[in-house]
Amino acid sequence: MFKNILIIGCGMIGSSILRGAINQKLCRTVYVFEKNVKYQTQIKKINKKIILIKKIDKKIMNMDLVVISTPMSEYQKIINKLNANLSKKTLITDVGSTRGNVAKLIKEKLSKKLNWIMSHPIAGSEVSGPKYGSKNLFKNKWCILIKSNKNKVLENKLSKFWKKLGSKVLFMKEQEHDKIFSVTSHLPHLIAYNLIKTAQDFQKINKKNIIKYSAGGLRDFSRIAASNEIMWRDIFFNNSKNMTKIIDLFIKNLKNFKVDISKKRNSLMLDKLKKSKKVREQILLLKQDISKPDFGREN
Amino acid sequence: MFKNILIIGCGMIGSSILRGAINQKLCRTVYVFEKNVKYQTQIKKINKKIILIKKIDKKIMNMDLVVISTPMSEYQKIINKLNANLSKKTLITDVGSTRGNVAKLIKEKLSKKLNWIMSHPIAGSEVSGPKYGSKNLFKNKWCILIKSNKNKVLENKLSKFWKKLGSKVLFMKEQEHDKIFSVTSHLPHLIAYNLIKTAQDFQKINKKNIIKYSAGGLRDFSRIAASNEIMWRDIFFNNSKNMTKIIDLFIKNLKNFKVDISKKRNSLMLDKLKKSKKVREQILLLKQDISKPDFGREN
Numbered sequence: 244m245f246k247n248i249l250i251i252g253c254g255m256i257g258s259s260i261l262r263g264a265i266n267q268k269l270c271r272t273v274y275v276f277e278k279n280v281k282y283q284t285q286i287k288k289i290n291k292k293i294i295l296i297k298k299i300d301k302k303i304m305n306m307d308l309v310v311i312s313t314p315m316s317e318y319q320k321i322i323n324k325l326n327a328n329l330s331k332k333t334l335i336t337d338v339g340s341t342r343g344n345v346a347k348l349i350k351e352k353l354s355k356k357l358n359w360i361m362s363h364p365i366a367g368s369e370v371s372g373p374k375y376g377s378k379n380l381f382k383n384k385w386c387i388l389i390k391s392n393k394n395k396v397l398e399n400k401l402s403k404f405w406k407k408l409g410s411k412v413l414f415m416k417e418q419e420h421d422k423i424f425s426v427t428s429h430l431p432h433l434i435a436y437n438l439i440k441t442a443q444d445f446q447k448i449n450k451k452n453i454i455k456y457s458a459g460g461l462r463d464f465s466r467i468a469a470s471n472e473i474m475w476r477d478i479f480f481n482n483s484k485n486m487t488k489i490i491d492l493f494i495k496n497l498k499n500f501k502v503d504i505s506k507k508r509n510s511l512m513l514d515k516l517k518k519s520k521k522v523r524e525q526i527l528l529l530k531q532d533i534s535k536p537d538f539g540r541e542n
Numbered sequence: 543m544f545k546n547i548l549i550i551g552c553g554m555i556g557s558s559i560l561r562g563a564i565n566q567k568l569c570r571t572v573y574v575f576e577k578n579v580k581y582q583t584q585i586k587k588i589n590k591k592i593i594l595i596k597k598i599d600k601k602i603m604n605m606d607l608v609v610i611s612t613p614m615s616e617y618q619k620i621i622n623k624l625n626a627n628l629s630k631k632t633l634i635t636d637v638g639s640t641r642g643n644v645a646k647l648i649k650e651k652l653s654k655k656l657n658w659i660m661s662h663p664i665a666g667s668e669v670s671g672p673k674y675g676s677k678n679l680f681k682n683k684w685c686i687l688i689k690s691n692k693n694k695v696l697e698n699k700l701s702k703f704w705k706k707l708g709s710k711v712l713f714m715k716e717q718e719h720d721k722i723f724s725v726t727s728h729l730p731h732l733i734a735y736n737l738i739k740t741a742q743d744f745q746k747i748n749k750k751n752i753i754k755y756s757a758g759g760l761r762d763f764s765r766i767a768a769s770n771e772i773m774w775r776d777i778f779f780n781n782s783k784n785m786t787k788i789i790d791l792f793i794k795n796l797k798n799f800k801v802d803i804s805k806k807r808n809s810l811m812l813d814k815l816k817k818s819k820k821v822r823e824q825i826l827l828l829k830q831d832i833s834k835p836d837f838g839r840e841n
Contacts, residue, residue: 365757385755426744428758431737435759437799438733439818441792445725454824456684458664459727460734462831463762469822472815479803479811490800493740494793500736501789504782512778516771519738523768525753532761 244269244404245307251299251321252313253277253286256338256367258376260310263408265290266378274306277373285373299324308404311337315477318348326354334397335359340424340474342389342417344481360401361389363420364410365428369470382409383530389417425485429478430493433486435467436475543568543703544606550598550620551612552576552585555637555666557675559609562707564589565677573605576672584672598623607703610636614776617647625653633696634658639723639773641688641716643780659700660688662719663709664727668769681708682829688716724784728777729792732785734766735774 248270250257257277264270274294277283283295296302299321303309309329311321318337325335335358339345342361349359366384368375386405391398402412415423442461446453457465479486503512527534547569549556556576563569573593576582582594595601598620602608608628610620617636624634634657638644641660648658665683667674685704690697701711714722741760745752756764778785802811826833 365755367758384757422748423750423752423755424758426741427752427755427760430740431759431763433799434733434737434763434796436815436818437792437796438730439821440795440814441729441788442725443817443821444791444795445788449721451722453722453726454821455828455830456664456722456726457825457828457830458683459666459723460730460766461726462825463766464730464733465818465822465825466831467759467762468818472812472819475815476808476811479799480806480808483803483806486803487800489740489744490796490803492743493736494796496739496743497733497736497789497793500732501786504778504785504789507779507782509775509779512775513771515739516735516774518742519735519764519767520771522738522742522753523764526756526761526764529754529756531754531756532765 244400244407246271247274247306248272248308248310249274249276249296249303249306251276251309251311252317253282253373254312254371255373255375256364256380257310257312258286258289258373259366259378259380260312260338260408261286261293261373262289262376262378263381264404265292267407269404269407270308274303282373289373289376299328301328303328304330306333309333309335311335311339314471314473315339315341315345315481316473318345319352322348322352325357326352329354329357331356331358333358334401336362336401338362338364340428340478341481342420346389346417358391358394358397360391360394360398361417362401362405363387363389363424364405369466371471371474379409381405384410386410386412387420388412388414389420390414421482421485425482425489429482429486430489432467432470432475433479433490434493435464438464439468543699543706545570546573546605547571547607547609548573548575548595548602548605550575550608550610551616552581552672553611553670554672554674555663555679556609556611557585557588557672558665558677558679559611559637559707560585560592561588561675561677562680563703564591566706568703568706569607573602581672588672588675598627600627602627603629605632608632608634610634610638613770613772614638614640614644614780615772617644618651621647621651624656625651628653628656630655630657632657633700635661635700637661637663639727639777640780641719645688645716657690657693657696659690659693659697660716661700661704662686662688662723663704668765670770670773678708680704683709685709685711686719687711687713688719689713720781721784724781724788728781728785729788731766731769731774732778732789733792734763737763738767 250261253275261273274296275286276296276299345361364381364386366380405412526532549560552574560572573595574585575595575598663680663685665679704711825831
């Protein structure tokens with residue numbers, strides 16, 4: 244499909260693209276630019292086809308596809324390198340979790356001759372690093388591509404690439420994307436972080452170690468709140484307008500729950516608790532999760 | 543260990559006690575009082591040693607152990623039956639998730655001659671009903687017993703019973719229990735319900751179906767928010783003082799996060815996101831969860 248692919252930033256997501264592309268024979272050679280020395284050692288072990296490069300310079304001119312999978316706070320520096328070294332024949336994409344900010348960056352900073360179509364594969368976990376990558380990470384997962392209104396041929400090519408990695412591809416506008424994922428992904432993560440912060444504050448105030456009783460629910464949130472802090476700072480900051488709106492709605496609802504509890508508003512409470520089952524039913528129907536009950540995970 | 547055990551309310555928890563007691567040969571006969579007809583059919587299939595009773599009356603006088611595993615809102619009615627039909631030789635326990643309210647109920651309503659020592663096994667999941675029960679549900683899980691200052695012999699007997707089911711037993715005062723679990727269990731559940739409510743409100747306001755993108759985080763919360771509504775209403779209402787306090791702390795922290803995000807307070811934000819990893823490390827160290835990354839569950 245491509246002769247040469249360059250992956251810039253090869254952590255969990257980048258190395259999963261790398262593994263998938265090699266496994267599906269989507270390219271002849273994969274070049275990797277990764278600054279983390281520990282990661283470099285892990286990447287070398289994956290496949291002999293991989294060539295690690297030390298610099299983003301003229302050598303990258305022959306790339307057919309460039310995939311940026313660094314934290315978004317690195318993009319500005321990377322764009323400068325791409326402007327200096329790429330031509331219009333290269334298809335550029337990235338895997339960032341917010342899109343409005345990157346659309347702006349592309350418009351303002353990327354050379355007009357270059358072609359960047361944004362991707363957002365909805366896949367991941369709380370761990371970081373290439374050793375956690377998997378060729379099957381994107382299998383049956385959504386990958387959102389952002390409409391470019393620029394180059395249909397490249398759009399189709401990128402869509403095909405993700406489909407070969409196993410994704411279900413969907414096109415969206417960047418504003419729509421950021422709004423939807425502020426609710427389905429960014430808020431849940433912030434809430435998990437905030438719950439852990441609250442538990443830590445409680446421990447300090449009460450001088451009690453409560454962690455050993457975390458199996459009652461806290462445990463599951465702690466996993467989500469162990470996600471990469473650089474990545475999530477970038478997401479929260481870059482989607483700040485949608486975030487503040489949805490936080491306000493969340494707080495309004497939580498205050499209502501507080502009143503329900505303190506006034507023991509029985510039927511209102513039962514009604515609300517019952518209704519949330521509907522979301523679960525939809526999620527299972529859409530095969531976003533399995534129905535097998537979760538009693539905690541065991542070795 | 544016991545000749546006759548009676549289980550009042552035989553859903554997921556009750557049937558797990560039943561299965562464990564039979565498997566560990568902790569009793570000769572198990573009697574079950576369960577009103578739900580569908581549940582009755584499921585219970586009959588578990589073991590031939592089980593005798594379903596239709597009424598709580600004089601027949602129960604010979605019980606050595608009575609385990610109440612109904613929602614807590616049923617306790618008042620059950621206490622009246624116990625007062626009329628039991629003697630001091632029977633050990634009574636229950637498995638409710640809040641303890642202050644039940645301590646009060648016991649003090650005010652239970653006949654002085656009867657012996658009730660409260661239990662709270664920290665085990666469960668989002669599903670309900672005896673078909674989900676397991677003889678191993680309590681294995682390596684905490685079971686909190688509440689100090690009764692009344693009958694050491696019975697306390698030791700109950701402790702031994704839970705240990706035979708696989709639990710690690712710990713004694714606590716009811717106030718301490720309710721405070722700790724408001725943070726490690728009750729708040730996480732309320733937060734999950736509140737997140738799902740917020741997502742539903744967002745869908746209504748924006749006329750968008752966002753559920754199919756739930757794999758980014760919402761999915762995990764939807765599972766928790768599918769828990770039994772009667773049980774959780776009872777918990778929230780019965781622990782209302784601790785709940786309102788911890789909700790206030792949670793909202794205060796979330797408002798701070800909102801300011802961090804809108805003002806892009808970089809180092810403060812990174813510091814907070816990083817610190818939550820410490821809780822995760824403790825949880826893994828204490829073997830409350832496994833370190834295997836979670837990429838979503840598959841069949």
